[in-house]
Amino acid sequence: MYKIAVMGDYDSIYGFASLGLTTFPVETGTDPEEAAKKLHSIAESGYGVIYMTESLAALLEKEIARYADKLMPAVILIPGVRGNTGAGVAHVKKSVEQAVGSDILFSDNN
Amino acid sequence: MASTQVTPTRMELTRLKRKLVTAVKGHRLLKDKRDELMRQFLDLVREDMELRQKVEQGIKSANRNFVLAKAGMSEETLRAALMAPKQEVILKQDKKNVMSVDIPVFDYETRTADENDIYSYGFAFTSSDLDGAVKSLSDVFPDMLKLAEIEKSCQLMAAEIEKTRRRVNALEHVIIPETQEGIRYITMKLDENERSTQVRLMKVKDMMLEEAHRYSEK
Numbered sequence: 026m027y028k029i030a031v032m033g034d035y036d037s038i039y040g041f042a043s044l045g046l047t048t049f050p051v052e053t054g055t056d057p058e059e060a061a062k063k064l065h066s067i068a069e070s071g072y073g074v075i076y077m078t079e080s081l082a083a084l085l086e087k088e089i090a091r092y093a094d095k096l097m098p099a100v101i102l103i104p105g106v107r108g109n110t111g112a113g114v115a116h117v118k119k120s121v122e123q124a125v126g127s128d129i130l131f132s133d134n135n
Numbered sequence: 136m137a138s139t140q141v142t143p144t145r146m147e148l149t150r151l152k153r154k155l156v157t158a159v160k161g162h163r164l165l166k167d168k169r170d171e172l173m174r175q176f177l178d179l180v181r182e183d184m185e186l187r188q189k190v191e192q193g194i195k196s197a198n199r200n201f202v203l204a205k206a207g208m209s210e211e212t213l214r215a216a217l218m219a220p221k222q223e224v225i226l227k228q229d230k231k232n233v234m235s236v237d238i239p240v241f242d243y244e245t246r247t248a249d250e251n252d253i254y255s256y257g258f259a260f261t262s263s264d265l266d267g268a269v270k271s272l273s274d275v276f277p278d279m280l281k282l283a284e285i286e287k288s289c290q291l292m293a294a295e296i297e298k299t300r301r302r303v304n305a306l307e308h309v310i311i312p313e314t315q316e317g318i319r320y321i322t323m324k325l326d327e328n329e330r331s332t333q334v335r336l337m338k339v340k341d342m343m344l345e346e347a348h349r350y351s352e353k
Contacts, residue, residue: 027226029243029280039214040201043253043269044276045222045245073226073241074283094294096230096237099287103279104191106198113191117184117286120293124176126300131184 027097030067032060033078037105041076057084064088068098078105079112141317143324151321155314162306169299172234176292183285190282193275200268207262216256216265222246226280236295238288241280 031041035050042048049067051060064085067075079102082089089100102113114131122128141147205213223246230237245252253273254266345351 027228029224029226037198039217040197040268040272042217042220043222043255044273045220045224045253073228073239074280076279076283093290096239096287096291097228099239099283101279101283101286103194104198106202109191109195113187114184117180117187117289120289121180124173124180124293124296130177130180 027071027073029074029076030072030098031076031103032064032067033076033081033103033105037078037107038076046076047072051081053080061085061088068092072098074098075100076103077101078103079110080105080107082112083110141320143321143328145325148318148321148325151314151317155311155318158306158310158314162303162311165299165303165306168234169296169303172236172292172296172299175233176289176296179285179292180289183282183289186278186282186285190275190278193271193278197268197272197275200264200271204262204264204268207264208260212260213265216261219255221255222252233288233292234295236292238291239284241284243280 029046030049031038031046032049032051034053038048038050049063051063060081064075064077065088075098077085077089077100082100082102092098092100102116104110104113118128118131121130141151225244225246227242227244229240229242231240232238253269256265258266
């Protein structure tokens with residue numbers, strides 16, 4: 026039995042609390058190290074999926090990569106209230122690139 | 136490619152031949168694995184992209200609704216309304232094995248069966264926009280979970296494909312040619328040794344005949 030976490034700035038994520046997901050507000054301008062610590066502590070305390078806003082994920086690229094090859098937790102990027110930065114789509118493209126060698130699927134529609 | 140030192144003995148030759156057979160077999164298997172993984176990965180990643188676009192669109196409109204809701208009421212009321220959620224999502228995780236890659240399968244359960252429990256507040260002090268916003272977010276949630284499952288699978292499979300591809304290439308371009316080279320070297324060396332033994336024997340025979348019959352003196 027696992028739980029689902031949502032990380033990001035308060036304005037982007039407060040709605041998820043009503044669905045029953047656990048929200049962890051990390052305000053913009055927080056020290057990346059502190060945010061990383063928070064991410065690791067969440068990852069170790071029984072959360073199977075961590076949704077993270079794209080703007081926060083931009084600060085934590087390296088930390089997120091640590092969980093890329095583990096089965097748990099899945100760190101999934103979602104757009105924040107300030108709009109879509111395209112980081113989520115970029116992540117998908119990156120995994121295509123990793124597998125195939127070059128982005129042969131989505132290179133034409135950006 | 137004589138970078139690796141091979142001792143030209145029959146034992147070594149047998150060992151190398153056996154190694155070549157294993158390498159070729161392994162190469163064929165890994166290549167099949169890579170192709171099958173790639174086929175599944177491409178299907179999955181296409182689905183992933185579609186779902187992601189759908190989810191991002193859904194979250195975007197939900198966010199817009201939340202901004203509207205926020206505009207219609209005070210910050211304190213809003214925070215208080217969402218402070219103590221009634222509903223809780225319990226995630227059940229299982230795993231599926233696809234070509235020796237473990238990929239997750241997610242399923243979820245809510246603590247209470249009543250779907251109206253997502254509204255964790257009384258309706259007296261909140262704007263109706265908030266209800267709509269919460270509803271729109273809850274509608275997109277099943278897709279979000281599906282996205283998590285598929286995207287994680289994509290990541291795991293991409294890593295495995297990369298690893299397998301490296302192995303296939305290493306076998307194809309390094310291990311197999313090196314072993315073949317080793318086998319060739321040993322065979323040639325052994326043949327050479329055999330010829331030189333032959334020549335030596337002929338020479339010795341000549342010398343012995345010379346000794347016995349003294350051809351040169353006649």
